[in-house]
Amino acid sequence: MPPIQLVVFDMAGTTVTDQHEVERCFTEAAAQTSLPVSPERILAVQGMGKRQVFQMLWAEQLGEQHPELERHVNTSYAAFRHILETHYQTQGASPTEGCLDTFAYLHKRGIAIALTTGFYRAVTDIILEKLGWLDGLNEQHVGTSDSLIQASVASDEVAEGRPAPLLIERAMHLLGVTDPKAVVNVGDTPSDLLSGQAAGVRLNLGVVNGTHSLDQLQPHPHDQLLASLAELPAVLEAL
Structure with a gap:
């Protein structure tokens, strides 16, 4: 097996704290536009491209x-x-538990960090700017080894969002990683895990302190479920 070169993280709920704000925004938009949808259905489609979700629901x-x-x-x-x-403009954003320490661990070992998201680019950049994570990224949203993250990929930059593997594959392409067995995928939704499975990554990991619980993620494809990103360094050390 090749060494791990890249860890691909989801944003909301995985690296960016989400107290179900995105679900509430969906609920409010649905109510404003007379789209009948249950809270359970909204939760089930978290992680997917947002326009894709409205297309599906309507x-x-x-x-x-x-x-x-x-x-x-x-x-x-x-x-x-x-x-x-x-x-996000008014409330801002904050990293999840263990996120920054895990980023520091990966930096020390020369492992690239990519963030993928079901958000479109405009709101992705609002969040990244609030966190200070846009620093060092170029017009393609690719950074250097000194940047906090090395790449950001939004859902409107690929032909198909999750559960398709294209977000992960674009992150690999941007960073010159050719072997999916050198990649770890981490997310907090079923669509994140399905995307990792479709990409054929080395490790497909879920975190259960985001939008979905242990019981909710357990039925979906994964290699391991973590309490938080704080557990990721130990998992990588075990490799």
């Missing part, structure tokens, strides 16, 4: 061929974007 209500489908999707997505961006 198609469930209206049917794939409904002439008004795209109009409803666009209206709900626009409402969600406004609510979400306002939230």
Whole structure:
């Protein structure tokens, strides 16, 4: 097996603290635009591309061929974007438990850090700026070994979001990593884990202190479930 060259982390709920704010933004946007959806359904689609979620939810209500489908999707997505961006601009963001210590561990060992997300680029950059994690990234959102993170990939930069593997594969491409067995994937949602499985990564890990609990993640493909990112260095040491 090759040595680990890259760890790909999800953002909200994995590296960025999420007290179900994204779900509340979805709920508010759905209510504003008369989209009937349960809290359980909203939780189930966390981690996926956000426009993709509204496309799926409205198609469930209206049917794939409904002439008004795209109009409803666009209206709900626009409402969600406004609510979400306002939230992060006014409330800010903070790292999850063990995140920065784990980043420091990876830096010391020359292992690259990439962040992937179901968010689109505009709100991704709002969050990264609030955290100070945009520093050192170029126009492609690629940094150097001295940057806190080495790459950021948003859902609107790939043809298909999670559970497809394209976010992980784009992070690998940007950082010149060719073998998925040199990659670890870490996320807090079923779609994160399904994406890691589809990418064929060396280790596909879930954290249970984000949006989903141990019981909720257990049925989905994973190599290990962690209490928090604080446990990741020990897992990598065991390799």
